[in-house]
Amino acid sequence: MEDIHVILKEMTEAGVDGVLATIIEVEGSAYKKEGASMVFKKDGTQVGMLSAGCLEEDLAARIEHNHLGEKTETLIYDMRSYNELSWGEGSGCNGVIHVLVEPVTVELIQKLQQVKICLDKRQFVTSVKFLNSSSNERDCFITEDQEVFGGVAEDLPHLLPLVKKVNPGKQTLTHSDDVFVQTYEPKPRLFVFGAGKDAMPLVSFAGKSGFSVTVSDWRPALCGKANFPDADRILQGFPNEVMPDMNVTPDDYVVVLTHNFQKDREIISYLIDKELRYLGILGSGKRTKRLLGTREVPSRITSPIGLSINAKGPEEIAISVVAELIHLKNSSTFKRRPARETS
Incomplete structure (x- = not known):
């Protein structure tokens, strides 16, 4: 799902004349699931990912040589067979993947600009794609406030029942022979207090990894874009x-790692009564008890x-923390570990 934010940024800021490809159904296993998207630009560059390389080369060749993407259509890749002439030979997938391809038009870019505005305002947006149409002019988007943009008037009475099948707040989708419905979610927000190494x-x-990150620190020498280009x-x-x-x-997710006991205590005093998805404090459980x-x-x-992966050094510790955040983001049954007493 994080690919859509990269795609939206590319298409709304730079504009793209190319082809949008979206996985709309997976039978069996695949590297990426329904909702994964990517754009094939006219200059040959690609934005996003559908697989670990199993599909992209063929799609690019079809776009270049067979005029794929001049109209909306669906391709089916069967990756299950081990016949050396089949798609399954040597691939990392073992399923049937349905890929919707559609031209990137001015109208589509205008719709996606509105989608990005909604996501930037922390609003969910549901996309409805009509699969039996040769163009994407009927495709529309519905905000969580039930506002509709795009599409054609005669389709509108039938849209809301479709949208109700999609559970906002989860990466859920519905697909039939006629439509593909998915909800785009705002990026999860991570607040990092402390700008050390x-x-x-x-x-x-x-x-x-798909988080919208805010960095906060009182030290100007540390807290700058040069140190945090991805913030x-x-x-x-x-x-x-x-x-x-x-x-x-x-x-929201919050991590406190200023390495300053008094500043940590001050920050935590503001956050302690807030309801958060995650509040993590660097250091041992013993130090955190003293803070609190x-x-x-x-x-x-x-x-x-x-x-707990026996991480050592800033990079390994960062990997362990981001892995924990991803685990929590993607799991409704995540359980926190009890605090350890080690210093």
């Missing part, structure tokens, strides 16, 4: 300056942070 790989890995926002200021205006929500002034670390706080 260990924050740099954390922000980089999180940004590349979406950088807030420079002391905790008492930035925290009151920081509107965190129950869907409690005998136990509350279950809503994760400390130490990161999956």
Whole structure:
């Protein structure tokens, strides 16, 4: 799903004259699932990914030599066979993959610009694609406030029942012979307090993994775009300056790693009563208890942070933390680990 944010940025900022390909159905196993998208640009470059290379080369060749993408159509790739002439030989997939290809038109870019505006406002948007049409002019989008843009008037009475089949807040889809419906979600937000050297790989890995990252620190020498090119926002200021205006929500993730005991305590005092998806504090459970002034670390706080993989050094620790965030983001049954007593 994170590919759509890269695609939207490319198509709405630079404009693209090419072909949009979307996986609309998978039978069996595949590297990426329904909803994965990519764009094949006219200059030969590609944005996004459908597979680990199993499909892209063939699609690019068909677009270049067979005029694929001049109209909306669906291709079916059967990756199950081991016949040396089949698609399955040597591929990393073992399923049947249905790929919808459609031309990138001015009208589609205009619709996607509106989608990006909604996502940037933290709103879910549901896309409805009509598969039995040779063009994408009927395709439309519906916001979580039930506002509709795109499409044609005669289709509108039939859209809302379709949209109700998709569960907002989850990467769920519905597909039939006539339509493909999916919900685009805003990027999950990660707030990182502390701009030290260990924050740099954390922000980089999180940004590349689909999080919208905000970095906050009071030290101007550390808190800059040069150190955090993958951050979406950088807030420079002391905790008492930035925290009151920081509107965190129950869907947000927060990591505190300033390495300054008093600053950590100040930041946590603003966050402790907030409902958050994740509140992680760098350091041992023993240190976190001292920060909180409690005998136990509350279950809503994760400390130490990161999956237990014996990580050493900033990069490995960052990988363990981002893996924990991804696990939580993708799992409704994620359970926090009890705080460890090690220092």
